[in-house]
Amino acid sequence: MMLVDTFLRKREETNNHIKVGVVGAGEMGKGLINQIYKHTPGMEVAVTYSRNLEKVLECYRVAGIENFKIVETLYELNESLNLGISCITQNIDLLIHCEALDLLVDMTGSMEFSTQLTYDAIMNKRNILSFNAELDATIGPILKKMAVGAGVQYSIAEGDxxxxxxxxxxxxxxxxxxxxxxxxxxxxxxxxxxxxxxxxxxxxxxxxxxxxxxxxxxxxxxxxxxxxxxxxxxxxxxxxxxxxxxxxxxxxxxxxxxxxxxxxxxxxxxxxxxxxxxxxxxxxxxxxxxxxxxxxxxxxxxxxxxxxxxxxxHLLFFEIPTSIVRMIDLKDDICSAxxxxxxxxxxxxxxxxxxxxxxxxxxxxxxxxxxxxxxxxxxxxxxxxxxxxxxxxxxxxxxxxxxxxxxxxxxxxxxxxxxxxxxxxxxxxxx
Known part of the structure; x- marks a missing residue:
């Protein structure tokens, strides 16, 4: 999808970055954060959620993100994003309700948590990209139908x-x-x-x-x-x-x-x-x-x-930014029922x-x-x-x-x- 780099370059030139909410700070989440921050112009890690703050701090250290803030309220999140500050939170509801985010990326791999996250995202009209084949294989058809009904996008990502x-x-x-x-x-x-x-x-x-x-x-x-x-x-x-x-x-x-x-x-x-x-x-x-x-x-x-x-x-988290651009700028479905x-x-x-x-x-x-x-x-x-x-x-x-x-x-x-x-x-x- 060589078209993607053209869209990213235009976004970088106009300072109109795709704002990504990353959910999960394990090895795959760490890789995605590093890939976006260091190697993807026109895109930014706006906020990262994890129950474990130390894991997110390690992700940001690896990526070299120094300008960040730990937030607890939606007001703090929106204020920080307006200032161009990347955020960390232990409150998943902030990502669900933050209208400044272009989409959420689920990197958790958890069935129970991912089900609730995806359902809540769709119900609150948030685009969501998943790295959870287990969830999609089980209830992907109804999630896709719900997303279409809500006017948002749901798909699993490239890389897997x-x-x-x-x-x-x-x-x-x-x-x-x-x-x-x-x-x-x-x-x-x-x-x-x-x-x-x-x-x-x-x-x-x-x-x-x-x-x-x-x-x-x-x-x-x-x-x-x-x-x-x-x-x-x-x-x-x-x-x-x-x-x-x-x-x-x-x-x-x-x-x-x-x-x-x-x-x-x-x-x-x-x-x-x-x-x-x-x-x-x-x-x-x-x-x-x-x-x-x-x-x-x-x-x-x-x-x-x-x-x-x-x-x-297959290139794991390296390919996920391409999926993000396809969903947001091209309205393209990567893989869904x-x-x-x-x-x-x-x-x-x-x-x-x-x-x-x-x-x-x-x-x-x-x-x-x-x-x-x-x-x-x-x-x-x-x-x-x-x-x-x-x-x-x-x-x-x-x-x-x-x-x-x-x-x-x-x-x-x-x-x-x-x-x-x-x-x-x-x-x-x-x-």
């Missing part, structure tokens, strides 16, 4: 696989090709990893062991691909996706897919473990146009019928569960997530992993068993559960 894949999908489709696979390249997969096995890796990269487990046990890729499916209308070829393993380059793996089956499904989301280039994303597409076929072969993309287009990386759920992430037992157990959070010891098509999930009453945290197990469950709503008692008072139920009712016609 869903946003990067949607960029590639749109690029390929705009050239007149037919995308049939949206793929994710994973370095490894072990469904039975847990926060203990991932503790050292997590410490090395400054992340929580639960987050590291979410990556390793396949849950994260399931959520990411569900986001893509809901944004494109693609399905999964089978429960859990095909999930092929190979150490070859994705250029050489188009033979793994049956083009007639792909077309019957309307395209699929999938992942390949161990392939090159990793980490990266790819789109397998086809065409019936003889002229295109001739010049794809000339361009070294092969003889088809599937052709590989790929990006050999086009309608109701197409693919869901359901709950699978990582260990034997006993009656009376409580399911822990995503990336924990007891469950992991796999994808299935939404019509099957609802027909079989399967439990979305995004609703499983804190649920009480009602009967013994064997390792590798898929959980249903009949197997657990969910906390039905949570906002995410209530929104999910509304989403189910709203889009039930799709089943």
């Amino acid at each position: 696989q869903p946003g990067c894949t949607l960029n590639l999908f749109r690029f390929v489709k705009n050239m007149g090709f037919e995308p049939l696979v949206c793929g994710n390249i994973k370095g490894m997969l072990d469904h039975y990893r847990n926060p203990d096995t991932q503790a050292n890796f997590a410490q090395q990269w400054g992340m929580s062991p639960y987050m590291a487990t979410n990556f390793a046990d396949g849950t994260k890729v399931a959520f990411e691909q569900a986001c893509i499916a809901n944004a494109t209308g693609m399905k999964v070829g089978k429960r859990g996706m095909y999930g092929f393993e190979s150490n070859e380059h994705v250029d050489n793996l188009t033979h793994l897919y049956d083009i007639d089956e792909l077309r019957r499904l309307g395209g699929v989301v999938d992942f390949i473990v161990g392939a090159k280039p990793g980490p990266g994303v790819f789109v397998y597409a086809t065409t019936d146009d003889p002229h295109k076929i001739k010049y794809l072969n000339y361009g070294k993309l092969g003889k088809g019928p599937l052709y590989n287009f790929y990006i050999p990386y 086009k309608s109701g759920p197409v693919v869901e992430v359901i709950t699978k037992a990582k260990i034997n569960l006993k009656k009376g157990d409580y399911i822990d959070e995503i990336g924990g010891y007891k469950t992991f997530g796999v994808c299935d098509n939404s019509d099957i999930c609802r027909k079989e009453n399967l439990l979305p992993l995004g609703l499983a945290n804190g649920a009480r197990v009602k009967r013994d469950i064997l390792k590798d068993q898929i959980l249903t709503f009949d197997d657990v008692e969910c906390n039905e008072d949570t906002l995410i559960y209530r929104l999910w139920k509304k989403q189910e009712e709203m889009f039930q016609w799709q089943g």
